Amino acid sequence: MTTTASQTSSPIKLIIEPRLTTPRWLSPVVSIGAIIVALILGGGVIAFVGGDPLATYAHIARAAFGDLGVFSDTLVIATPLILVGLACSLAFRMKLWNIGAEGQFYMGALGASAVILAGWVPEGTPRPVALGVMLIAGVVAGALWGLIPGLLKAKLKVSEIITTLMMNYIAIQLVNYFVFGVWSESGFQMSPQFPKMAWLPRLGDYAREIPALRGLTTHFGLIFALIAVAIVWFILYRSRWGYEIRLIGDNPRAAEYAGIDIVKNTVLVMMTSGALAGLAGMSEIAGVVHRLQGAISSGYGFTGIIIAWLAKLNPIVVILVSVLFGGLILAGREIQPAGVPRLIQGIILFMLIASDVLLRYRVRIARA
Amino acid sequence: MSDVLNAVEMRGIVKRFPGVLANDRVDFDLRAGEIHALLGENGAGKSTLMSVLAGLYRAEEGTIAVRGKPASFHSPRDANARGIGMIHQHFSLIPSQTVTENVLLGLDEPRFFLRLPDYDRRVAEIGQRFGMNVAPTAKIWQLSVGEQQRVEILKMLYRGVEVLIMDEPTAVLAPQEIDGLFETLRAMVASGKSIVFISHKLNEVMRVADRVTVLRQGKVTAAGIATAETSIPELARLMVGRSVIFDLEKKPQQPGEVVLSVEAVCATGAKGLPALKDVSFQVRAGEIVGLAGVAGNGQSELAEVLTGLRRCTSGHIRVHGDELANHSPLDAIRRRVAHVPEDRTHVGSAPNLSITDNVIMKSYRQAPLANGWSLNYARARQRAQELKEAYAILAPTVDTEARLLSGGNLQRAILSRELSQEPSLLIAMQPTRGLDVGAIEGVQRLLLAQREAGAAILLASEELEELLALADRILVMYEGEIAGEVIDGNTERIGLLMTGGGKAHPTQ
Numbered sequence: 001m002t003t004t005a006s007q008t009s010s011p012i013k014l015i016i017e018p019r020l021t022t023p024r025w026l027s028p029v030v031s032i033g034a035i036i037v038a039l040i041l042g043g044g045v046i047a048f049v050g051g052d053p054l055a056t057y058a059h060i061a062r063a064a065f066g067d068l069g070v071f072s073d074t075l076v077i078a079t080p081l082i083l084v085g086l087a088c089s090l091a092f093r094m095k096l097w098n099i100g101a102e103g104q105f106y107m108g109a110l111g112a113s114a115v116i117l118a119g120w121v122p123e124g125t126p127r128p129v130a131l132g133v134m135l136i137a138g139v140v141a142g143a144l145w146g147l148i149p150g151l152l153k154a155k156l157k158v159s160e161i162i163t164t165l166m167m168n169y170i171a172i173q174l175v176n177y178f179v180f181g182v183w184s185e186s187g188f189q190m191s192p193q194f195p196k197m198a199w200l201p202r203l204g205d206y207a208r209e210i211p212a213l214r215g216l217t218t219h220f221g222l223i224f225a226l227i228a229v230a231i232v233w234f235i236l237y238r239s240r241w242g243y244e245i246r247l248i249g250d251n252p253r254a255a256e257y258a259g260i261d262i263v264k265n266t267v268l269v270m271m272t273s274g275a276l277a278g279l280a281g282m283s284e285i286a287g288v289v290h291r292l293q294g295a296i297s298s299g300y301g302f303t304g305i306i307i308a309w310l311a312k313l314n315p316i317v318v319i320l321v322s323v324l325f326g327g328l329i330l331a332g333r334e335i336q337p338a339g340v341p342r343l344i345q346g347i348i349l350f351m352l353i354a355s356d357v358l359l360r361y362r363v364r365i366a367r368a
Numbered sequence: 369m370s371d372v373l374n375a376v377e378m379r380g381i382v383k384r385f386p387g388v389l390a391n392d393r394v395d396f397d398l399r400a401g402e403i404h405a406l407l408g409e410n411g412a413g414k415s416t417l418m419s420v421l422a423g424l425y426r427a428e429e430g431t432i433a434v435r436g437k438p439a440s441f442h443s444p445r446d447a448n449a450r451g452i453g454m455i456h457q458h459f460s461l462i463p464s465q466t467v468t469e470n471v472l473l474g475l476d477e478p479r480f481f482l483r484l485p486d487y488d489r490r491v492a493e494i495g496q497r498f499g500m501n502v503a504p505t506a507k508i509w510q511l512s513v514g515e516q517q518r519v520e521i522l523k524m525l526y527r528g529v530e531v532l533i534m535d536e537p538t539a540v541l542a543p544q545e546i547d548g549l550f551e552t553l554r555a556m557v558a559s560g561k562s563i564v565f566i567s568h569k570l571n572e573v574m575r576v577a578d579r580v581t582v583l584r585q586g587k588v589t590a591a592g593i594a595t596a597e598t599s600i601p602e603l604a605r606l607m608v609g610r611s612v613i614f615d616l617e618k619k620p621q622q623p624g625e626v627v628l629s630v631e632a633v634c635a636t637g638a639k640g641l642p643a644l645k646d647v648s649f650q651v652r653a654g655e656i657v658g659l660a661g662v663a664g665n666g667q668s669e670l671a672e673v674l675t676g677l678r679r680c681t682s683g684h685i686r687v688h689g690d691e692l693a694n695h696s697p698l699d700a701i702r703r704r705v706a707h708v709p710e711d712r713t714h715v716g717s718a719p720n721l722s723i724t725d726n727v728i729m730k731s732y733r734q735a736p737l738a739n740g741w742s743l744n745y746a747r748a749r750q751r752a753q754e755l756k757e758a759y760a761i762l763a764p765t766v767d768t769e770a771r772l773l774s775g776g777n778l779q780r781a782i783l784s785r786e787l788s789q790e791p792s793l794l795i796a797m798q799p800t801r802g803l804d805v806g807a808i809e810g811v812q813r814l815l816l817a818q819r820e821a822g823a824a825i826l827l828a829s830e831e832l833e834e835l836l837a838l839a840d841r842i843l844v845m846y847e848g849e850i851a852g853e854v855i856d857g858n859t860e861r862i863g864l865l866m867t868g869g870g871k872a873h874p875t876q
Contacts, residue, residue, distance in 0.1 A: 017385075018772075240743045243725070243732055250718040257677060257707070257715050258729040259698030 015364045022359055027312070034355035038348040045343060056340060063334035064327030072203065072216040076288060078319075078326030079218075080105070080297070082225040083280035084304025085311060085318040086232045091273040093236060093313050094249040098270065100149065100164025101277040102301025103171035104142040108278025109285040110175050111141025113292035116198045117183045117191055130197040135224075135282055142278015143271040145171060150270025154263040160270070168301065172294075179294050190293035200287035221283030226319070228276060233315040245269060277301060298329070306345075310352050373436040375400045375531050375562040376421065376452070381430035383416050390416040391427065392586040398531060398562050403553055404592070405565045405577035407607055409804030412583040414566045418533045421564075422454035423447035434531075451530035455520045457539060463509040467491060467502055471523050494525050498555045499548075513663060514545035521552065532556065533564040538572055539801075539830065542662040543863040550576050568607070568805070570600045582606040607805065616812055616837055619820060623840065624653035627824035628674070628793050633683030633693070635673050643669040644680070645848045651793065651824040656815065658839030659828035662866055666848035667828045668710055671797050674826070675707045676700040687793055701730055706791030708782055708799045710828075712775070716782045719771035723763055724752035726770045727785045759784035760810075776807035783814060794818055794825045800834060812838060832859060 043053030064074050084101040091098035112134040115121050121130050149163035176189075183191035203216035236242040248255040248262055256262060280300065289296055307325060311317035325345065332341035376398040383391040390413045398404050406414045419425045421432065423441030432439045434450045441447045444454070461470050468488045472478065478487070488504035495502050500518040508516060517537060524532050534553075538546050553563055553576060567573050573580055574595055582590040582603065589606045590598075628651040637643030644666050651657045661667055672678035674685060676697035685693040687703045700707075709715040717726050728748050731737055736747050752766035759780045763773055770778060779799065786794065796815060800808040815838060819825055829835050835842050842854045844865035851865040 234742075238743060238745070239741050240732060240738055241741070243728075243743055246721060246725070247718055247729070250720045251714070253715045254718045254729070257675075257697060257709060259676075259696065259701045261696070261698075 013366060015366050016361050017364070019360060019362050027359060030355045030358050031352060034351040035348055038344065038351040041351075042340075042344045042347050045347075046340060051340075059334075060328070060331040060341060060344075063331040068212075069215060070330065072218045074323060074326040074330050075218045075222055076326075077329050078322040079221045079225050079287070080280040080284050080300045081303060081307055081322035081325055082222075082319055083228055083283065084277050084300050085307035085322055086225075086228055086315055087273040087276035087280070088304045088308035089311065089313040089315060089318060090232055090236070090245070090276065091269055092249075092308055093242075094245045094265065094269050096153070096266065096269055096273070097161045098146070098149075098164050098273045099161055099305065100145065100167050100301070101273070101280075101304045102297060102299065103164070103168035104145045104274040104277035105281040105284070105297050105301045106168075106171040106175045107145040107274075108138035108142040108281025109292065109296055110171070110178065110281075111278065112138035112282035112285050113178075113183075113191065113194075114141075116194050117292065121198075123195055123197070125197055127197045127199075127201075131200060131286060134198060134286055135279065138278045138282025138285075139275045140278070142281065143275040145278070146270040146272070146274020147267065150267040150274075153270070154266035175292065175296075176294055179292055183292060185291075191291045193291045194286070198286055199290055200283065202287070217288075219283075219287035221287040224279060224283055228279065229315045229319060232276070236315065241265075241268075277304070303329075306349055310349065373400070374398060374433075375435060377433040377436075378417070378421060379431045379433075381417060381420055381427045381432075383413075383420055383425060383427045385416075389586050391420070393430070394583070394586070394588055395591060396421075396581055396588075397592055398564060399579075400530075400562055401557055401560050402578040403557055403563045403565055403576055405567060405573040405580045405595070406583065407567060407570070407573055407580055407603060408583035409568060409607055409806070412607075412804070413586040414583055415535055417583070418454060418535065418564060418566060421447065421531075422452055422533055424454070448527050448529070451528060452533070453524035453527060453529035453531070454533040455517070455524065455535065455537065457535050459516050459520055461508045461516055461519060464507060466505050466507055467511075467519050467522070468504040470508060470519055471504075471526050473523075475527070491522060491526065495522055497559075498525065498552050500552055512545075513540045514542070514548065517541070517549065518552070525556075529561070531562045531564070533566070535566045536568070537565070538567065538569065540663055542866050543832075543859075545662075546572070570603050570607075573603065574600060604805070616809075616816060618816060618838065621654050621820065623655035624822060626650050627653050627688060628826070629684070629686045630674070631684040631686075633670075633673060633680050633685060635669055635678055635680040637666075637669055643848050644673065647683070647848075647850055649843055649850060649853075651826050653792075653824050654819055654822045655841075656819050656825040656827050656839045658835035658842035659826060659845060660832065660835055660842050660854075660862055660866060661828075661845035661851075663830065665845045665866075667845055668797070669848075670845070671707065671710065671795050671826075671828065674700070674795055675705060704789060704792040706730075706786035706789055706794045708779075708786050708794070708796040710797035710801075712778050712782060713771075717770045717778060720769055722752075723756065723761065723766045723768055723770060723773070723781055724749050726781055727752050727755050730785055730789055755781075755784040755788060776803045779803060779807070779811065783811065787814060787818060790821075791818070791823050794823050796825060796827045798829060799827070801830065808834075832862060 039057065043057070046053045046056050063070060065071050084105060087101045087104065088098060115133050115137045121133050145167060149160045149167060152158040152163050153160040179189055179191060185192045200220040202219045203213045207214035236245065244255065244260045244265055247258060248260060248265055252262055284296055285292065303325060307318060307321045311321045328341040328345055374397050378394065378396040381391045381394045394413070394417055396417060406418065408414045416425065420427045423444045423446050434452065439450055447453070462473070468484055468491045471491050472487060491504040500521065502515055502518050502522065508519065511519070537549060541549060557563060565573070565577055577595050579592045579594050580590065580598065580603065581588060581592050584607060630650070631648050633644055633647045634642065635644040647670060659667055669678060673680045676692065676695050676699060679694050683693060684691060687705060690703060692700055692703065713719060728737055728751065732743060737744055737751065749766055755761070756763065756766055761780045761784065762777050770781065773781065783799070799815065800811050803811065812834065815825060815827065827835065827839060836857045842862060844851045844854065844862055846865060854862050
């Protein structure tokens with residue numbers, strides 16, 4: 001307690017103070033900076049275990065974005081990611097923690113499959129009609145899977161984190177029941193393949209007219225995803241409903257004071273979120289898998305949480321992040337040390353979340 | 369005084385916050401055995417200066433000496449060790465624990481076995497010595513606000529504090545409780561302790577303090593002048609830098625038709641206990657009805673019931689004849705019931721949303737802001753810009769987040785939202801609480817303007833002077849009931865009613 005003077009006179013100190021205004025350019029710059037730092041740190045880890053960071057990154061980039069073919073595959077993975085990313089972004093805006101996009105995805109897939117496999121859409125139905133019915137079925141199934149936790153949350157204040165998480169397992173096992181039992185194709189753990197009318201068109205389907213498209217797997221679901229981005233963007237930033245969602249998300253008591261019906265909005269937002277995830281399931285089943293089977297999602301619903309968070313709940317940014325993650329997932333299947341892309345995903349996530357401090361606070365270095 | 373060491377000497381204290389110089393080379397002396405008032409408007413730097421002394425903030429420049437020896441505090445614990453303690457406006461007590469448990473919290477003794485009865489005795493002893501009657505085994509939630517404050521004082525006394533800093537201690541107290549507090553403070557001073565009394569209430573400062581230091585915009589405008597040698601107008605001038613007009617122009621005006629009619633309303637509070645018991649009254653157009661009472665006697669619940677935020681168990685609420693009891697908040701908004709809520713940050717605003725988003729809270733449903741489903745943000749920003757100018761909301765832009773606004777500016781933003789709706793009924797809860805003198809005057813003028821415009825106004829305030837100046841009549845609430853109505857501004861009777869003393873003659 002006697003050395004009072006010396007403690008205050010360190011030569012350089014960091015001053016951290018809250019920002020009063022955040023310039024528009026700052027957020028993207030900080031995010032890109034965080035990704036660069038993450039790649040450097042990831043490179044350090046790769047070098048530490050004896051790998052060549054630059055070669056690894058080059059390999060990942062080639063495997064994900066190297067040519068039109070692999071980029072098309074990247075977009076195929078990005079498609080469901082965009083939709084579940086939107087599902088989470090919308091719910092998270094209202095601070096509704098929908099952890100159930102995975103289950104809603106499965107229910108969307110189940111709903112879309114059911115109308116085909118149960119024969120409600122007769123063989124020979126025109127493709128747009130068949131796909132339209134599948135889309136509605138998938139969206140409705142996802143929405144219903146969101147409705148249940150929504151109602152429980154709104155009416156009984158049951159934590160949606162727990163209910164949506166648990167309902168994931170119910171959905172997955174429900175799909176398994178149908179895959180193993182009802183629609184099992186001669187005992188295999190998968191349903192029969194859908195008739196062609198239930199396949200979303202792929203770029204490769206048009207190779208006869210445009211030869212450059214040969215073999216490209218990107219399917220029409222990407223269009224659904226982009227339309228959904230536009231709709232969610234409009235809802236969040238240009239609609240009265242979006243204003244209500246943002247107000248409830250920031251301060252539910254103020255929202256109540258402003259005359260906003262929180263019960264109604266909780267149910268509606270959970271349903272819409274579920275519908276988007278259900279659409280992702282439908283798009284995956286009709287665009288990629290073409291049959292109902294057990295492992296249709298490699299954790300897309302959970303990745304959607306990360307994507308929404310990294311995109312700062314901004315629908316447009318969700319597209320970019322989804323393509324990046326699509327590429328990393330694809331590269332993970334391609335390259336030998338499959339853990340590396342996951343490791344990089346993790347480091348990027350940490351860095352981006354940590355970098356948020358720089359948006360809220362200004363850090364200065366000053367001489368004392 | 370030259371032969372006696374000052375209890376505290378602060379020299380050249382400089383403390384900066386982003387964009388604000390909160391303390392600009394401030395000197396402050398505290399003698400042993402005195403009550404020293406620190407006076408200033410909100411944002412003048414009083415609390416900042418004392419937080420530096422109490423170890424909460426570290427000053428960028430300046431020195432502190434305690435009893436002549438230099439001191440440097442890194443935490444409130446350091447300050448405590450040198451005999452300095454601060455009681456904040458918002459108490460830091462744990463409601464589910466007893467008085468003694470709260471007093472012992474954070475201390476090194478007792479280490480493991482609590483032996484509470486021993487400590488109960490010691491706490492009771494200290495209480496008696498300074499004229500504070502608090503049962504050591506009572507749980508905090510059972511105590512009134514005044515009693516809780518005594519627990520905070522006990523905490524400090526138990527820690528052997530010689531210098532006690534109290535940040536606006538009278539804000540939450542009834543007049544009679546204020547008297548009790550002042551007696552305790554005098555007993556403490558008589559035993560040689562020193563007290564810093566932070567306030568912006570001039571009459572209290574004159575009543576209790578020996579000396580006054582006045583701060584304005586972070587600078588000292590009067591250093592340690594004796595209260596005996598100054599006056600209220602003089603202090604007010606030092607505080608605001610200009611002469612303050614204490615008399616507002618309230619035009620005589622005949623109240624019009626009944627706008628709000630409340631009949632036998634009962635409601636339960638947050639703990640499920642009755643909060644409103646058979647409340648009945650009316651408010652007419654062009655009339656300000658004051659609502660007096662110590663905090664927690666049902667005023668908040670009444671406002672919530674009137675605005676649809678709380679259900680009532682029985683009774684009727686009519687606005688212009690339309691039943692509103694147990695209707696939604698939206699129904700109240702549609703009937704142009706404006707509400708300036710008591711809690712600006714938790715109810716009245718969305719802190720992380722922009723000023724624009726905050727000022728359209730009540731009007732986003734209607735044209736021109738709304739167009740069917742969509743919301744016209746260009747119009748909304750334009751509306752916010754107009755309100756920002758008309759109500760002098762100081763902020764960089766209308767996109768600034770509400771959490772970055774100062775208390776006064778946030779209140780102006782809330783008022784701009786509520787008053788621009790041309791309310792037929794305005795429920796204003798503590799609209800000037802925590803604002804500085806200049807801002808208070810602005811808010812009061814806005815309320816009077818609404819009165820002239822023919823709005824019916826229910827005004828709840830903890831400042832009796834404010835109610836006396838603005839209200840046409842004053843209702844006093846006590847334990848969920850309207851204890852009585854005062855028209856002639858008899859403060860003694862209001863004080864009695866506020867503390868349950870008026871119960872002998874039941875109302876109406």
